[in-house]
Amino acid sequence: MTSADRRLTPRRRPQQVRAALTRERILTAATHVFAEYGYAAGTTNRIAERARMSIGSLYQYFPNKDAILAELLVRHIDRGAWAGADELDATPGSLKEVVRSLVRDAIDHHHDDPQLLRIMIEEAPVSSELIEAIDRHGKARVGQVREVLARHPDVGVQDLDMAAELVVGTVEMNTHKLMAAAQPIQVERLETELVAMISRYLQGDQ
Template sequence: MRAELTRERILTAAAHVFAEHGYAAGTTNRIAERARISIGSLYQYFPNKDAILAKLLVRHIDHGTWTQADQLDLSPGSLEATVRTLVRDAIDNHGDDPQLLRIMIEEASFSQELLDTIDRHGKTRVGQVRDLLARHPDVGVRDLDTAAELIVFTVEMNTHKLMADPRAIPVETFENELVDMITRYLRGPARGAPRPGETAEGAPG
């Protein structure tokens, strides 16, 4: 228990140090001083600051689990509200400290633990979204598996990019445009519109 508390103190201190000083100047000495432990104690838990940053990213990803997926209204006409919940959840999970997020994206070394966490989180998120699409009456995409992958990738990558530099686009504008784009995609082809390779009458072109 004490060891876990010390590890958390180091991670919390590192998050503050990296955000305040940047990664290059965020030395292990500064982290140890902020955590109020000796540098020797810090090295008992982490071999270097790369390992600390990688662990911060693992923690960030694990905290990004979508907890509202089972509480959504899936009645007809609610698709836009459903998509907005998904997008807003991603924004909220990345809004705490833009500078630290940018450092984690740009500087983190990809340890096996980090790669495994990314893979596990991705599969969980895609599975949640696919289940949601399968149950929503307004969804009209051709392939649910592909749609779930595309949506998760689009939301995650664009949210990371925006929240690492929130001055680029107002968050409200970003949210509205992303919600509109995904909602239109999920509704599928317009009724009566020909599918690729077909004429308007449905015969091969």
């Protein structure tokens, strides 16, 4: 482990329920503090105060606010599977709604707090854990999307592996960028244009 990784590694991985709940309190408090004060002014003292604990207790779990933000970003990226993908309608003519489900899943995950999302993108330090989370999430999401494309009769592209990579990359990159923009965007416009663009691509030469 490099010195940078040690700086970003939580000091205590809780084994007991009480310790796990305390760690969750710190992370929840940090999301509110970073959103309210920004990253520069979102100090560990403020996080500890919001979590209703001493600064010493906070430092038992995280060595600094960089480690807290890194953990929040890992959780954000490693968010789990595309909800409801296994139950999607795969009948002819339904491709657009399948794509809409994927886009909405990404939008819903980024919709709650654009300011915090912007802080995570701009300020979070890179660690080996973050890189592993990005790789793990990317592979899982691409594999899931490929499975959906493979069983849908409206998909006309020939290279499903590359298509899944492109679709996931397009959705994730644009959702991150536009949902974190300083100027608010109309979510409906983002959804409509992403769905139209990806659907046309996936239909291929049909």
